[in-house]
Amino acid sequence: MLDIQNLNAGYGEMPVLRAINLTIGDGEIVSVVGSNGAGKSTMLKAISGIIKYNGSITWKSESLQDVKAHTIVKKGIVHVPEGRKIFPDMTVVENLMMGGYLCQKDCQQNLDKVFALFPKLAQRRTQLGGTMSGGEQQMLAIGRGLMGNPKLLLLDEPSLGLSPLFTEVVFGAIRTINSNGVTVLLVEQNVYQSLNISHRGYVIETGRIVLTGTGEELLNNQEVKRAFLGM
Numbered sequence: 001m002l003d004i005q006n007l008n009a010g011y012g013e014m015p016v017l018r019a020i021n022l023t024i025g026d027g028e029i030v031s032v033v034g035s036n037g038a039g040k041s042t043m044l045k046a047i048s049g050i051i052k053y054n055g056s057i058t059w060k061s062e063s064l065q066d067v068k069a070h071t072i073v074k075k076g077i078v079h080v081p082e083g084r085k086i087f088p089d090m091t092v093v094e095n096l097m098m099g100g101y102l103c104q105k106d107c108q109q110n111l112d113k114v115f116a117l118f119p120k121l122a123q124r125r126t127q128l129g130g131t132m133s134g135g136e137q138q139m140l141a142i143g144r145g146l147m148g149n150p151k152l153l154l155l156d157e158p159s160l161g162l163s164p165l166f167t168e169v170v171f172g173a174i175r176t177i178n179s180n181g182v183t184v185l186l187v188e189q190n191v192y193q194s195l196n197i198s199h200r201g202y203v204i205e206t207g208r209i210v211l212t213g214t215g216e217e218l219l220n221n222q223e224v225k226r227a228f229l230g231m
């Protein structure tokens with residue numbers, strides 16, 4: 001579905017991603033794990049057309065090189081950024097509708113789906129985004145992404161800063177979203193939880209993929225255990 005070949009990207013003169021190869025099949029949850037600064041968010045930015053790159057990213061056999069970010073969203077690739085980026089002075093529903101700018105007849109249906117997934121958002125529909133707790137804002141950010149009817153959802157650190165309880169809710173929601181037919185690319189520092197729900201994963205180290213396998217293989221890998229799981 002998504003095919004990344006020999007991806008190189010960076011900021012100005014500084015290279016960050018080096019010769020990345022990564023594929024995502026229809027219906028998969030794929031994780032990318034790696035330490036701070038490894039280039040995970042940069043990779044998501046390249047896929048969603050926010051930064052320029054060399055190499056190829058193809059979506060359903062069509063090149064995304066030079067395709068504008070808003071056109072990439074229309075093709076079904078939706079990026080939920082690191083840090084949530086909620087509009088603080090807009091209500092929950094208004095925040096959700098910002099992600100639903102492409103929905104027409106199905107807006108209400110999409111809202112209903114988001115509220116079924118996160119009942120807490122339904123109870124808080126008129127609350128201002130900026131007054132929601134961190135965990136609630138994360139639900140809102142994911143919900144806003146879902147309003148755009150994604151086929152591929154790019155999630156950047158959805159569990160960052162969340163309590164164990166909210167972390168469970170968020171990982172449970174990702175499973176549900178996936179079982180409803182949405183393919184997921186998940187970037188996480190919660191290595192155990194993310195590999196646990198993933199079909200496959202990649203380990204990235206200073207801009208290079210150093211290991212790949214099924215979620216289970218990576219969880220049992222000695223290097224992964226040592227570097228990320230404190231075992």
Ligand SMILES: Nc1ncnc2c1ncn2[C@@H]1O[C@H](COP(=O)(O)OP(=O)(O)OP(=O)(O)O)[C@@H](O)[C@H]1O
Binds near residue numbers: 011016038039042082
């Ligand atoms: N806008 C930018 N301008 C210059 N350098 C940047 C910019 N954004 C990121 N970088 C640098 O690129 C490198 C990779 O950053 P990136 O955000 O992709 O890492 P990450 O793997 O997502 O890390 P984290 O786990 O901390 O979120 C870092 O060295 C970072 O300082």
Ligand SMILES: [Mg+2]
Binds near residue numbers: 040041042082156157
């Ligand atoms: Mg990041």
